[in-house]
Structures are given as C-alpha cells and as structure tokens.
Amino acid sequence: MSQAQGAAGPTGGPEATATALDRQLDAAALARLASLRLRVRRVVDGALAGLHRSRHHGASVEFAEHKEYAPGDDLRRLDWKALGKFDRYYVREYEDETELRAYLLLDCSGSMGYGRPLSKLQYAAVLAGSLAYLLSRQRDSPALAAFADDVVSYLPPRGRSTHLAVLLRALDALRPVGSTDVGRAIERLMELCGRRAVVTVISDMFDSGGRGLALLQRLRARGHQVVLFHLLHQDELTLPFSQLTRFEAMEETRHLLVDPAGVRQAYLREFERFCQQVRRACREAQVAYRRVSTADRLDRVLVELLRGRLAA
Amino acid sequence: MSWLAPALLFGTGLAVVPLIVHLVGRHRAARVPFAALDFLLRANKTLARRLRFRQRLLLLLRTALVVALALMMAKPVWEVVSGLPALHLGKQSVVLIIDDTPSMRRVAGQVTLLVRAKQRARELLRTIAAGSEVAVLSVSDPSGPLALLSRDRRRAWAALERLQPGFRPATLAPALEQALRLLQEEAPVGGLVLVLSDLAAHGLPAALPAWPSSVALHPIDVAAGLPRGNRAVVELSAAPSGAPGRRSMRLSARVCNFARVPSRTPVFLLIDGRRLAQGELALAAGGCAYQHFQHSFAQGGAHEVAVALAPDALTFDDVRYLRVEVAGEVRMLLVNGDPSPVRQRDELFYLQAALAADGGDRQRVVARAVRADDFDARQLAAFDAVALCNVRALAAAQLVALQRYVVGGGGLLIAVGDAVEAERYNAMFGALLPQPLRGVTSATAEAASELHLGALDAEHPLVASLAREPGGAGLARVRVRRAFRLEPSPRGGQRAVLRYDDGSPALVEAPLGAGRVLLWTTTIDRDWTDLPIRPGFLPLMQQVARYLGRAPLAGAHHDVTVGMRSEVTPPPGTTELRLRIAPEGATRRWGGAALRGGRVIEVLADQPGFYRLSAVVGDEVRPLQNESFAANVDLAESQLAAGTLPARAARGGATAGPARQQIELWHAVGLLALLLLLGESWLTRRG
Numbered sequence: 001m002s003q004a005q006g007a008a009g010p011t012g013g014p015e016a017t018a019t020a021l022d023r024q025l026d027a028a029a030l031a032r033l034a035s036l037r038l039r040v041r042r043v044v045d046g047a048l049a050g051l052h053r054s055r056h057h058g059a060s061v062e063f064a065e066h067k068e069y070a071p072g073d074d075l076r077r078l079d080w081k082a083l084g085k086f087d088r089y090y091v092r093e094y095e096d097e098t099e100l101r102a103y104l105l106l107d108c109s110g111s112m113g114y115g116r117p118l119s120k121l122q123y124a125a126v127l128a129g130s131l132a133y134l135l136s137r138q139r140d141s142p143a144l145a146a147f148a149d150d151v152v153s154y155l156p157p158r159g160r161s162t163h164l165a166v167l168l169r170a171l172d173a174l175r176p177v178g179s180t181d182v183g184r185a186i187e188r189l190m191e192l193c194g195r196r197a198v199v200t201v202i203s204d205m206f207d208s209g210g211r212g213l214a215l216l217q218r219l220r221a222r223g224h225q226v227v228l229f230h231l232l233h234q235d236e237l238t239l240p241f242s243q244l245t246r247f248e249a250m251e252e253t254r255h256l257l258v259d260p261a262g263v264r265q266a267y268l269r270e271f272e273r274f275c276q277q278v279r280r281a282c283r284e285a286q287v288a289y290r291r292v293s294t295a296d297r298l299d300r301v302l303v304e305l306l307r308g309r310l311a312a
Numbered sequence: 313m314s315w316l317a318p319a320l321l322f323g324t325g326l327a328v329v330p331l332i333v334h335l336v337g338r339h340r341a342a343r344v345p346f347a348a349l350d351f352l353l354r355a356n357k358t359l360a361r362r363l364r365f366r367q368r369l370l371l372l373l374r375t376a377l378v379v380a381l382a383l384m385m386a387k388p389v390w391e392v393v394s395g396l397p398a399l400h401l402g403k404q405s406v407v408l409i410i411d412d413t414p415s416m417r418r419v420a421g422q423v424t425l426l427v428r429a430k431q432r433a434r435e436l437l438r439t440i441a442a443g444s445e446v447a448v449l450s451v452s453d454p455s456g457p458l459a460l461l462s463r464d465r466r467r468a469w470a471a472l473e474r475l476q477p478g479f480r481p482a483t484l485a486p487a488l489e490q491a492l493r494l495l496q497e498e499a500p501v502g503g504l505v506l507v508l509s510d511l512a513a514h515g516l517p518a519a520l521p522a523w524p525s526s527v528a529l530h531p532i533d534v535a536a537g538l539p540r541g542n543r544a545v546v547e548l549s550a551a552p553s554g555a556p557g558r559r560s561m562r563l564s565a566r567v568c569n570f571a572r573v574p575s576r577t578p579v580f581l582l583i584d585g586r587r588l589a590q591g592e593l594a595l596a597a598g599g600c601a602y603q604h605f606q607h608s609f610a611q612g613g614a615h616e617v618a619v620a621l622a623p624d625a626l627t628f629d630d631v632r633y634l635r636v637e638v639a640g641e642v643r644m645l646l647v648n649g650d651p652s653p654v655r656q657r658d659e660l661f662y663l664q665a666a667l668a669a670d671g672g673d674r675q676r677v678v679a680r681a682v683r684a685d686d687f688d689a690r691q692l693a694a695f696d697a698v699a700l701c702n703v704r705a706l707a708a709a710q711l712v713a714l715q716r717y718v719v720g721g722g723g724l725l726i727a728v729g730d731a732v733e734a735e736r737y738n739a740m741f742g743a744l745l746p747q748p749l750r751g752v753t754s755a756t757a758e759a760a761s762e763l764h765l766g767a768l769d770a771e772h773p774l775v776a777s778l779a780r781e782p783g784g785a786g787l788a789r790v791r792v793r794r795a796f797r798l799e800p801s802p803r804g805g806q807r808a809v810l811r812y813d814d815g816s817p818a819l820v821e822a823p824l825g826a827g828r829v830l831l832w833t834t835t836i837d838r839d840w841t842d843l844p845i846r847p848g849f850l851p852l853m854q855q856v857a858r859y860l861g862r863a864p865l866a867g868a869h870h871d872v873t874v875g876m877r878s879e880v881t882p883p884p885g886t887t888e889l890r891l892r893i894a895p896e897g898a899t900r901r902w903g904g905a906a907l908r909g910g911r912v913i914e915v916l917a918d919q920p921g922f923y924r925l926s927a928v929v930g931d932e933v934r935p936l937q938n939e940s941f942a943a944n945v946d947l948a949e950s951q952l953a954a955g956t957l958p959a960r961a962a963r964g965g966a967t968a969g970p971a972r973q974q975i976e977l978w979h980a981v982g983l984l985a986l987l988l989l990l991g992e993s994w995l996t997r998r999g
Contacts, residue, residue, distance in 0.1 A: 111347035120347070206347060236348040244337050247346040254349060257341055258356055262363045266355035271348060 037168050040129035043298045066090040100140035101157045103193055104128045105185055106174065107203030107231075109148040110251035113176030115233045115294055123294045124202040124231055125171040130302055131200060132171075136164040144170055145192070147185030148178035154192070179251040180204070182212025186219055193224070202229040204236075205278050206251075213278065217285035227288040227305065230278055234295040236271065239264050313977070316387035323382030330374035334367075366995060373992040380985035388977040403443040405461055405503030407491040408433050408468070410475055411451045411484070411534075414874075414949040415512045417477050418626040420538050426477045429508040429534045433472055436506060437465055445503075447494055451515070452478045454487035461498045479628065479919050480875040481946035484509065484957070485517035488529075495527055502526025510535035513955030514948045520958065529960040535952075541571025543595065544629035544950035545579075545619050550636040560608040561636060565619035567603060569595035570951050579603040582618040585894070612640030612675070614937045616894070616922045629950040633922055633942035634871060637675075642861035645695040646681040649703035649731050650837075659701045659729065662844030663836050666853040677857040689713030696861030697722065701836045702729030705740055715743055719825025721883050723860025726829065727836040728796050738799075746806045746822030746831045747798040763792040765843070766813035774809055774821070774859045778851060787848035792818070794840040796833040826883040828860055862938050871942045872917045880913045880925055880939045888928040889913055893921045917943035 066079060069089035082090040106128050112121040132142040141157035144167050155163075155170055182203055189199065199219055205212060205228075220226050235241075241260035248255040260267075275291060282289035292301055315321060346352065356363070410433060416426040423431075433448075440446060448459040448471040458471035484507065495503045502524065509515065511533045523529065547566035569575050574597050581589040591603045609615055615638055620631040644667065650659040660681050667679040680695075682688075684703045689710040692698065698714065700706075706714065718724050724744060728737075734749035742748065753763065765787045770779035778787065787810070798817055809830070810819035820831045834840045843849050872878055882889045888903040902913050917923060920943050925936040 114345065114347040204347060206350070233347065235346075239352075241342075241344065244341040246341045246343045247349050247352055248343060249349045250345045250347050254353070256349060256352055256356055257338060258352065259363070259367070262366065263352060263355045263359055266359050267348075267352050270351040270354050274351065 037129070037165075039126045040133050040168065043126055043130045043302065044133050045299075065093050067093050100135065100138070101143065101193065101195060101197040102131070102135050102140055103143045103145060103157070103189060103197055103199045104131060105189060105199060105201040105203070106144065106146045106171070107148070107180060107182070107185075107201075107205075108146045108152060108174045108176055109178055109180035109206070110176050111180060111204055111206045112231075114250060115235070118294060119176070120204060120231050120233055120294060121174060121176050123292075123298070124229075125174060127229060127231075127292070127298055127301065128200075128202055129168050129171050130298065131305075132164055132167050134302070134306075136161070142167060143193075145185065145189055146170070146174050147181070147188075148176075149181040150184055151188045152177070156192070157197075176250070180207050182207045183215045184211075186212065186215040190215075190219060190222065196223040196225075198225045198227070200227045200229065202231055204231050204233075213281035213285075216282065216287050220285050220287055225288075226285070228278075228282055228290070229301070230275070230289065230291045232275075232291065232293055234293050237293060239267050313388055313390050316389060318386060320382060320386040323385060324379050326382060327375045327379045329378060330371055334371055370992065370995055373988050373995065377985055377988040377992060380981055380988055384978050384981040384985055386978075388981060390975040390977055403441050405445045405447075405495055405499035405501075406436075406440055407447045407449060407461070407494055407503065407505045408436065409449045409451060409454070409484070409487045409491055409505065409507045409509070410458075410472070411507070411509030411515065412475055412478050413451055413482050413515055414477070414479050414628055414945050415510055415515070415626065415952055416534075417628055418510065418535065418538075418542075418952070420535065420625070424477060425510050425534050426475070429532075430472050430475065432508055432532060432534060433506075434469070437468055437472075445499060447491075448472065448475075449487050449490055449494075450475060450478075451484055451487045451509070452480045452482045454490040457490070457494065461494055479945050481515075481949050483515050483517060485521065488517065489521050492521065492524070492527065496524070502528075504528045504530065507531045507957060508534055509957075510952065511954055511957055512949075512951065513953045514951050516955040516957050520960075523960055527960070529958075531957040531959060533954070535954070539571070539625075540952045540954060541569070541573065541575075541624075542626050542629070542950055542952050543567060543569050543571070543575065543577055543621055543624055544626075544947060545621060545632035546600065546629075546947045546950065548617070548619050548632040548634045550617065550634060560606065561638065563605040563607060563617055563619070563634075563636075565603045565605075565632065566600055567593050567595065567621065568600040568950070569598065570953070572597050574599075577621045580620045581605045581607070582620060583607065583609075584616050609636075609638040612638045614638075614940065616942070626950065626952070628920060628945050629947065631920075632944050633920060635922065635940065635942045640675045642675050642677045642697065642857050643695045644677055644679045644697045644699060644857050644861060645691065646679050646699045646701060647684050647687050647703050648681055649684045649701055650729060651683050657837075659835075659837050661837060662849065663699070663701065663853060666844070666850040667857055669850055669854070675858055675861075677854060677861075679857070689717070692717040692722065695722070697725065697857060699725040699727065699836075701725075701727045702731045704731040704733075705736070711740065711744075715824075718744060718827035718829060719884060721826035721862070723827060723862065724824075724829045725832060725856060725860060727832040727834075729835040729837075729839060732796070734796065744824065744829055745801075746803075746820040746829055747801040747817070750797040750799045753795050753797060763795060763812040763814060763816075764788065765790040765792065765810055765818055766815070767811045769807065769809050772807065772809050772821075774855050775852070778848060778855070786846045787843075787852065790841060790843045790846050790848070792834050792841040792843070794834065798831075798833065826881070828862075830856060830860060871944065874917050874920055874943050874945045876943075877914045877916050878923070878939075878941055880915055880936065882907055882913060882927050883929060883934065883936075885929045886927040887930075890926045890928065890933075891915060892924045892926075893919060894924060896921050917941075919943070920945050 066082060067090065069078065069091050073091045077091045079090045079092050082088070106124055108121055112124060113119050115123070128144065132144070135142040139159055141159045142163070143157035144153065144155040145151050146153040153170055153174065155167055180203065182201070182205060201216070216226055216228065239260055244257065244259050246255055246257045279289050279291070290301065290304065410426070410429055412426055416424065416429065418425050420428060437446065443463060445461040445463055446459070446465060446468045447457055447461040448468050449457050458475060459467040488505065491505045495505070505527060507530070509531065511531060544567070545565050546568045549564050550561050551564070552561060563581065565579060567577065567579060574595060576592060576594050579591045579593055580587050588607065589605050591605070593601050593603050595601055603619070615636045617634045617636050618631055623630050646660050646663060648658070648660050652658040655661055664679055664681060667677040670676070684706070687706065687710060690713070692713060698717070714724070726741065726745065728749070732749070734751050738745065738748045768775045768779045768787065770776055792812060795812065795816070795818065798820065803822065806820050806822045808817040808820050810817070812818050818833055820833070822829050836844070838844050880889065886907055888901055889907060891900040893899070896919055898919070906913065915923060915925070923941050923943060925939045927934050927936055
C-alpha cells in the first residue's frame with residue numbers, strides 16, 4: 001500500500017494510484033520479486049487497497065442460527081426476543097464464531113509449469129499464498145494440498161501465526177511434475193477434512209482422469225463451500241504462435257508439428273468448449289467459478305473473491 | 313517453342329528451393345512445450361486432411377511460382393509459320409495484288425476470303441520497312457491501280473479500304489503484267505510482287521509472263537487449309553413441256569458438285585420471287601446432275617425464274633437466274649392491197665395461213681386482215697404491228713397516223729407488188745421506207761435471170777434461228793422472179809436482213825423512232841416468188857410478226873454474264889430510264905442528257921440477278937419487258953480447285969519463303985506467376 005501511494009506521488013489521484021498498481025501487480029512485475037512472500041504481500045496490499053477504494057467495507061460477523069441454551073453458553077448472546085416469543089432460551093450463533101478452515105488445493109502437475117515470465121504454477125502459488133495470508137489475518141486456518149496425479153504435499157489447517165510462513169515456504173518449494181488427476185486429490189481431501197470448510201481449487205483442469213468435476217459436486221454436497229480458480233495461460237487462450245511449431249506435451253512425450261495459423265480457429269473452438277464444460281459443471285454443482293488468465297491482475301481476482309462476486 | 317534467354321532456364325532448378333525450405337522448416341520448427349496439447353491434437357485431427365492438402369497446395373504453388381519466374385525471365389516465344397512472306401528489312405518496292413474475283417467471296421469462318429486477304433495485306437503493310445514504296449492492284453481491274461507506287465502508306469491503306477468484292481471473273485495474268493510494268497517504270501532496281509489470292513486454278517495463268525530476275529514473286533494462299541468443295545447451279549434452261557397447254561414449261565437446272573466427296577442438296581424453284589417447288593439432288597464427288605421442274609405459267613409474257621441450292625461457302629453460284637418468255641399474243645393488222653375473190657390469188661392468202669400456224673412455245677400471232685380501202689388508222693393502237701401488202705396508196709391522214717404509230721414503237725412491214733410504183737411510193741412512203749425504191753428487176757422467163765435468196769444476217773435476231781438450220785430452213789432455194797431494187801438512203805441505220813444471191817437486199821430493216829420498219833422487196837404472195845410455198849416462209853413470217861410486234865423471238869438471248877453490257881433503247885418521250893436489280897435491290901436511273909436524242913443506254917451487268925428496266929414516259933411508267941434481262945456469274949469462278957503459282961526469288965532481294973512469326977509468351981507466363989503469387993498469398997493469409 002505504502003509503495004503504491006509513494007509511486008503515485010503527492011499529486012497522484014486515484015487513477016494515478018491505479019496505474020502504479022497496474023505496473024507493480026502485473027505478471028512481469030511479480031516475477032521480478034524473488035520471494036513468494038513479497039509477491040503475496042504486494043498482491044494482498046493491492047487487493048486491500050482496491051477494497052478500501054470501494055464502498056464495500058467487508059464482511060462482518062454474520063448471524064447463522066439459533067441454538068437452544070445449554071449450560072456454559074455465553075449469557076450475553078441469549079436472545080431475549082425469542083424468549084418472549086417462544087418462552088424458551090435460545091442463544092445466537094454467528095458464522096465467524098467458529099474458526100474457518102480453508103483448504104487450498106493447488107494443481108502442481110506438469111501442465112502448470114507452462115508460461116513465462118510467471119508460470120501458471122507460480123501464479124497459482126501467489127494466488128494461494130495471498131489467500132492464505134488473508135485467512136491468517138482473520139485468524140482462520142488455511143491448509144494446503146498440492147497435487148498432481150495424487151497429493152504431493154499437504155499442510156493441515158493451523159491457526160498459528162507461524163503457519164503462514166510454513167505454508168508460503170511449502171508453496172515456494174512446489175515444482176511442476178506429473179499428470180493431473182483432480183479427482184484423486186479431491187478424494188484424498190474428503191478423507192482429510194471432516195468439518196465443513198472452504199475448499200479453493202486452483203488448477204488448469206487439464207484432468208486426464210475426468211472425474212474432478214464430478215467430485216467437486218460431491219464436495220459441495222458435503223456442505224463444503226467450493227471455489228474453483230480455473231487457471232489458464234494467455235497462450236492457451238489465444239494460441240498466438242505463427243511459425244511452424246513443434247508443440248510438445250508437458251506431462252508426457254507426445255508432440256505435434258503444425259502450422260498454428262492453420263489450426264487456430266479449430267483449437268480455440270475446442271478450448272472454449274472445454275472451458276464452457278467446466279463452467280457448466282461448476283454451475284450445476286453450485287461451485288463458485290472464476291476463469292483466471294495469467295494476464296489477469298491477481299489483486300483484482302482476490303477482490304472479486306472477497307466481494308463474493310465469483311460465479312456460483 | 314524457343315527461348316530468347318535460354319541460359320536463364322537454369323533458374324527452373326530453383327524449383328526445389330520451396331521443397332527444401334519446407335523440409336528444413338520441419339526440422340527447424342520451434343519447439344514449444346504446450347500444456348493444452350490435447351486440444352491442439354483434437355483440432356488437428358479434424359483438420360488433418362485439409363491441412364495436408366493446403367500444405368501440399370502451398371508447396372505446389374511456391375514451386376510453380378519459382379518455375380514461372382524462371383520461365384518468364386528466359387522469355388519464351390512460340391514460333392509459327394506465318395502466312396506472310398519473310399520480307400527483308402531494307403527499303404523495297406512492293407506491289408500488292410489483291411484477288412477480288414468472285415471466288416474470293418467464299419466465306420471462311422465469319423469473313424470472306426477477300427476480307428482475309430485485306431487483313432493479310434494490312435499485316436504486310438506493317439511489316440514492310442519504312443520508306444518502301446507500295447502499290448495496290450486488284451485482279452479484276454489491274455489497269456486502274458488502287459494505289460500507285462508511293463511511300464505514303466496511307467494510300468495503300470485507303471486502297472484496301474475501298475476494295476470491294478466483284479462479280480467479274482478475271483485471271484491473274486493481266487495483274488502480274490501490270491505489276492511488272494509498274495516496277496519496271498518506277499522501280500528499275502526491282503522489287504517484290506505479293507499476290508493475295510485463293511489461287512484457284514481457273515484464275516491462274518498457264519505460264520508466268522517474262523519475269524525479270526530483279527523482281528520477286530510471292531503468292532499467298534489466303535484459302536490455305538480450307539476445303540475447296542463447292543456446289544453450283546451451272547445451267548438453267550426452259551423448254552415447252554409435253555404437258556397440255558402452251559404455257560407449261562419444263563425448267564431444268566444442272567447442278568454440279570466440285571467437292572471430292574459426294575453430297576446432297578435441296579434444290580428450290582422460285583418464280584417471280586416466290587418459292588414454288590423443291591427437290592433434292594444426290595451429287596457424286598465431282599459430278600453433276602439435273603433437277604427438272606415442270607410448271608404451268610398462269611399468264612403469258614416474261615417471268616423471272618431462279619433455281620437455288622442450300623447456301624454453301626460460296627453463295628453467288630448457289631442460285632441461277634433466267635428470264636422465261638411464255639407464249640402470249642402478237643396482234644397484227646394485215647392491209648390487203650390486192651384482194652381477190654379467189655382465195656389462192658388473194659394477196660394475203662399465204663401470209664394469213666403462215667401467221668395462223670401454231671407457234672409452239674412462242675407467242676401466237678393473231679392477224680386481222682382489212683382491205684386497203686377499209687384501213688382506218690385509228691385502229692392502229694389495238695395492234696402491235698401492221699403489214700402493208702401491195703398497197704397502192706394511203707390517204708395523207710392515214711399516212712401521218714401510221715408514221716406516228718411507228719415512231720411511237722409500232723412495227724411496220726411493207727411488202728411490194730404490182731400495185732406499187734416506185735416514184736409514187738417513194739413520195740408517199742418516203743418517211744417510212746428504209747430505203748427508196750429504185751425500180752423492179754426486169755422480168756424474164758429465163759431461169760438464169762431468176763434471183764434466189766442468198767445471205768442471211770445471222771447476227772440479226774429475226775433470222776438468227778433460221779440461219780442455224782441447214783440451208784437457212786429452205787430459204788436458199790427460194791426463187792424470185794421480180795423484185796424491187798433499192799436506192800441508197802441518206803438516213804442510215806438500215807440493215808439488210810436477207811439478200812438475194814446477187815447481193816441486193818431482199819428484206820431491209822430500219823428503225824424509225826421507237827418503231828421498226830421492214831421492207832420486203834418482192835411480193836408476199838406467189839406473184840413474183842415461190843417463197844410462200846417454201847418451208848422457210850412460215851417461220852420467217854412468224855419471226856417477222858414477232859420482231860415487229862417486239863415479241864420474244866426464237867433464239868433471242870435475254871441472259872447475260874456478269875461483266876457484259878446490254879444495250880437498251882428507251883422509247884421516244886422517255887424522261888427517265890429506271891433499272892432495278894433483283895433480288896439485291898439496287899436501283900439506277902438515267903435521265904436528262906443521257907437520254908437526249910434517243911441515245912442507246914449501255915447497262916453494265918455488274919452483279920447477278922434480274923435487271924428490270926422501265927421507262928418513264930410522261931406520267932406513265934412502262935416496264936420494258938423485252939429490254940429486261942437476267943445476269944449470272946461466269947461459272948469458271950465456281951471451280952475452286954487450287955492451282956500453282958510458282959514463287960520467284962529476286963537476285964539478292966526479298967526471299968520468297970514463308971516467314972516464321974514469333975509470338976511472345978513471357979507476358980502470359982508473367983501473368984501466370986502473378987496469379988500464383990496471389991494464390992499463395994491468399995492461401996497463406998487464409999491460414
């Protein structure tokens with residue numbers, strides 16, 4: 001935040017500030033920051049600055065349900081109106097009353113290694129780190145499960161202040177490897193998390209198994225709040241190549257020698273069909289969906305998440 | 313095909329460059345690890361066949377482009393043997409002889425051979441070196457060059473523009489002689505004679521005229537490669553048919569096939585412009601056949617008959633024209649100057665019998681006899697001719713009326729006899745007599761003093777048919793005991809149609825105004841001669857009646873060949889003479905000074921067809937049936953067989969061989985390269 005204000009200068013208005021932020025939060029600028037922690041801080045600061053600029057003042061503790069009074073309950077939360085109405089003792093329960101467990105499922109398969117200067121995996125790591133940072137600030141418990149064809153790294157949810165540093169280190173250590181099996185990762189996650197939790201999946205969904213979308217539905221059915229960040233690289237969205245190119249698979253040994261110009265239209269049709277399929281599955285499963293391009297500014301993605309504007 | 317820069321053909325070797333680039337490009341393709349390869353593979357799978365085809369098409373286009381560029385730079389040319397001669401480049405004197413005879417009317421493609429010859433001539437004019445002298449001659453009229461030797465090329469161009477196809481047959485010899493004359497007079501160093509013709513054998517000279525070595529001769533066959541076949545109606549005749557009725561005619565057309573293959577053709581009969589009958593003839597190769605038609609004419613008089621074939625490449629001989637005279641009537645008044653109650657002694661006994669005989673297919677003579685005392689000149693208008701037979705005298709008023717009648721176009725026969733006295737007759741009929749009477753030959757009983765009919769004027773239409781028969785149809789044996797001798801006449805214009813064997817005239821003709829007068833110097837009965845009982849009397853008298861009545865005569869020709877002139881004598885009082893040529897439709901008029909003094913008008917038959925003449929007399933337009941005629945083209949022009957006109961090379965001058973024309977192709981190849989480039993760009997962009 002302070003950097004953004006400093007870059008804008010004493011005469012810079014909100015637009016000037018935004019321009020400076022644009023410059024500091026694009027993929028190239030983030031890539032220049034060596035430490036994941038710094039990247040996360042910058043993104044979170046940018047997101048928070050964006051929130052403050054808006055009329056939205058953030059979520060507060062929200063009423064969830066009434067609970068019949070039991071000995072030991074805080075008398076301050078006793079609902080006197082309900083006592084007058086029903087002649088029974090009820091206490092108010094709030095959402096933030098319980099510690100939020102947030103599982104960050106991060107795809108670190110070979111396909112996530114694509115992209116420069118910031119690979120999809122690096123972009124995903126910053127996004128996951130930023131989320132973890134925000135959760136930690138709220139004293140919630142972020143957990144991390146990195147997966148490829150199986151879960152390759154897992155940090156259980158912790159509310160301790162040192163947990164964030166451990167989590168960021170784990171994110172920083174991730175390398176793209178193996179093929180994608182989102183379904184298997186979710187299956188493992190369902191074994192690990194008992195209570196209702198917020199599950200955030202960050203993946204390109206190039207799932208060879210194809211079960212991932214179905215299992216997201218099951219996850220939602222268990223009462224978890226699920227968010228899918230469908231992370232794609234800008235090259236995958238536009239196929240900007242022009243010369244005869246030998247395209248090689250990142251998770252196996254297949255390749256294709258082709259003139260990209262000749263297949264561009266057909267490829268874009270195929271790819272859009274795939275994205276629509278993922279989006280439709282998420283809508284049917286009431287999973288919040290956000291297609292994220294590596295060209296998108298991360299702070300804006302975070303703001304959308306915090307404002308609850310993700311498509312469900 | 314040849315190349316102006318063949319060394320650059322090695323450039324076609326660069327055609328392998330696109331292939332090499334393609335193959336090397338495959339190996340040097342950028343390697344990109346790509347996460348969404350599955351989608352690429354899927355897209356590629358649906359497009360694989362199309363992409364492969366597109367890549368191969370692109371490779372082909374690029375290869376062809378390189379080849380086309382190399383070919384274009386090598387400048388390809390196509391060599392064809394030109395129909396034009398190889399002209400040397402220097403200045404020279406050139407005489408162009410253009411064949412404009414009827415056979416050049418043959419249609420080749422969309423144009424006639426003459427048009428083709430003119431096109432070739434124009435090409436030659438462009439080829440002939442600047443500063444050369446050029447003259448243009450036509451074959452039909454070489455004496456009047458269309459353009460004299462001149463450096464002004466525009467004159468030659470204009471001459472070619474003026475040149476129109478003619479119908480007059482002509483041979484090439486006069487044109488060649490005229491060309492040599494021009495070159496020898498105006499270009500003594502020599503020159504070149506170019507003949508543009510169909511080189512049909514009928515128009516070529518048997519041998520070239522004396523040809524100087526300094527002059528080259530190059531014939532150009534503008535009909536080369538064209539079929540030489542042709543069909544023609546070569547003859548059309550009319551004769552009385554055996555069918556009942558004097559107006560039934562048998563019309564016979566002889567059709568020839570000059571091709572080397574047999575053919576069939578429809579034959580149409582047209583009478584007075586209407587198609588009335590059709591037949592079909594099978595013609596052997598080079599053979600002829602007759603097509604006969606039988607037709608009964610509804611009316612007597614002149615009719616226009618044409619026989620036509622289905623048109624072929626040469627159309628003018630596919631139709632032939634004929635004027636047919638169908639029997640009508642000649643009305644003749646016979647004035648009897650010596651009637652007798654004994655029929656055999658009557659002056660008109662033999663004449664009436666001769667005139668009453670059936671004339672066959674020719675016009676019938678209807679004679680009416682009156683005594684001289686009963687002669688009424690007012691009746692004359694009802695007759696075509698009048699015969700005064702041994703009439704002693706006529707009243708002055710009758711004489712004047714008779715003279716007016718003859719001058720107005722009537723015919724008059726004067727036959728003498730005992731009642732005729734020379735001096736009185738000369739005084740009375742002087743204006744009518746072709747020659748004054750001198751006196752009667754002395755009558756003796758000795759056979760040696762008898763006269764015989766002798767020479768006939770075979771050219772005279774009156775006796776032309778009799779002259780063709782042996783012994784003049786028996787006239788040579790006619791004995792004449794007495795006859796009038798004649799004085800020379802200052803008037804002129806007389807013509808002795810028949811003479812006695814001593815040379816004195818027996819039958820004399822003289823024109824008078826528009827009419828004709830015949831003087832028979834002996835009797836028309838047997839008083840002075842035995843002619844009436846000779847076989848020749850009947851045809852002679854019928855001919856006399858028809859001649860005087862201006863009826864068509866046996867043996868008279870009404871058809872002419874194109875190129876001939878026909879003499880027309882307009883009737884007195886003609887203010888305008890009109891000619892309409894059918895079916896072409898051209899009209900000509902003569903009037904004013906051309907008709908003054910009763911001049912004879914010469915009508916040139918310059919195209920085939922019916923020449924219909926009419927005279928405007930006062931307010932009346934009188935058709936001149938006897939002057940009208942049909943014209944046909946000389947059939948020599950129908951035979952298109954090719955002949956040989958040997959080429960001659962000049963000493964050190966122009967060559968006589970055909971030129972080889974180079975057609976540049978590199979423009980077309982350049983255009984092809986441009987199209988290939990556009991195609992390649994379009995395919996690449998369409999990506």
